[in-house]
Amino acid sequence: MDHDRQAHDPSSTWLEVISSGVLTTVQDLGRPGLGALGVGYSGAADVPALRLANRLLGNPESAAALEVTFGGLEVVAHGGMTVILTGAPCRVAVDDRQVGAYAVVWLPDGATLRLGPPHSGLRSYLAVRGGIDVPLVLGSRCTDTLAALGPAPLVAGDRLPIGRTTAAHPGVDVVPVQVPEAGDVMLRVVDGPRADWFTDAARAALVSDFYEVTADSNRVGSRLAGPTLDRARDDELPTEGMVCGALQVPPSGQPTLFLADHPVTGGYPVIAVVVPADVPRAAQLRPGQRVTFTRVSTGTQSRSM
């Protein structure tokens, strides 16, 4: 076992990782407010999915859960616990019994939970009543993959302590949700701080053609492939602050859509910014999925679709 995350209390409740799939990390609502130290927000890529999972378990919305990339997670419960899966809906099996995503599930002591690949979307959240109780690092339990803060991505053998709670159960055990979209996805953008660094043709191309999510995508950002976005000027941009949802354009002219672990500062111009309400949907895009952008004016973007 690489790193022991078990509380040294033999009566404690914990999850043992048998297989972590492609990438599973601990995520909560991140580390806002430390940008001046060079520390980004990080936290769940699909924040509403994490919040929903926690609400349905009676956890504070900020409790830490597991963010599972493209399913494949297998864990064993040590001590009984209540769990739920939100975000990208996977086939969920408890021992040999199929259970549902978005439904509160009791994992008895010794039960094995396995996630198949998601039917749509990319990132699922496995939350446990009481929360994943790894130590806080700068006020958060989350893994920032870019800054290497928080617990390392899970590996087989990891033991994850579960917090205790006496909070009331919300009494809801299944909810209707809008699952992540399969197929082409439309995201709303507003002009970015450096839209004027690009040609009119580039600004038009961004909102008129498809961009495909490439395999070179992760929690830092989704690299997109589509029409090249040419610049109207060639000078170097002094390093400046970045936001989640920014479409940053490196010299290749192919944009990167920044997600939760994006760098705090960057040196390439941002042509447009995906509106905050659409960022969670962007975080569910799989490699190979196509996205179109539609430009909206500033001030209308807070409303959810």
Added chain:
Amino acid sequence: MRLLPCGDSGLLVELADLDEVLALYAELVDDPPEGVIDLVPAARTLMLRIDPARTDLTRVGRVVSSVETRPGHRPDAGRLEVPVTYDGADLADVGRLTGLGERGVVEAHTAQEWTVAFCGFAPGFGYLVGTDDRLTVPRRSVPRTRVPSRSVALAGEFTGVYPRESPGGWQLIGHTTLQPWDLERDPPALLLPGLRVRFVEA
């Protein structure tokens, strides 16, 4: 001052130069406008990240525009001496690029007071600006895949100390025994915006 919205969660304030950035940051850092959750100073800009549930960019923009800054004023984060062994792999190159020679580079680096302007690239990686431009050098044309932790380096108008081993394109002139990033320390970053730094030969 130009106010550049970033979605509705960020306001990028573009200023004439780094002095103006630091002067504005100094006014805002201890008492940021309501709903501002993060301030990110950079080379020519100050990013204010907001909680859209608590405020909006128009309101924050109005507050920022009305702030009276004091020219040349910088946030006060104290002073620090950083001991450096000047044995970096690029010291000879920097001596040639600047025309100062190796000894001249060491003297120019230790003779001036540096100020941490902002952090970025990695947690605790401070960008320090000096008082003259004798050490202004380009980044290496081919970045290194591995720069040792605590390397002292130069790029553009800045000097910096790598907080951990990482890839990097800055010109390496030496190393220090100080640890720029330590999670056991509060705050974990040693080189905070506004800190005045003197480099001394170890």
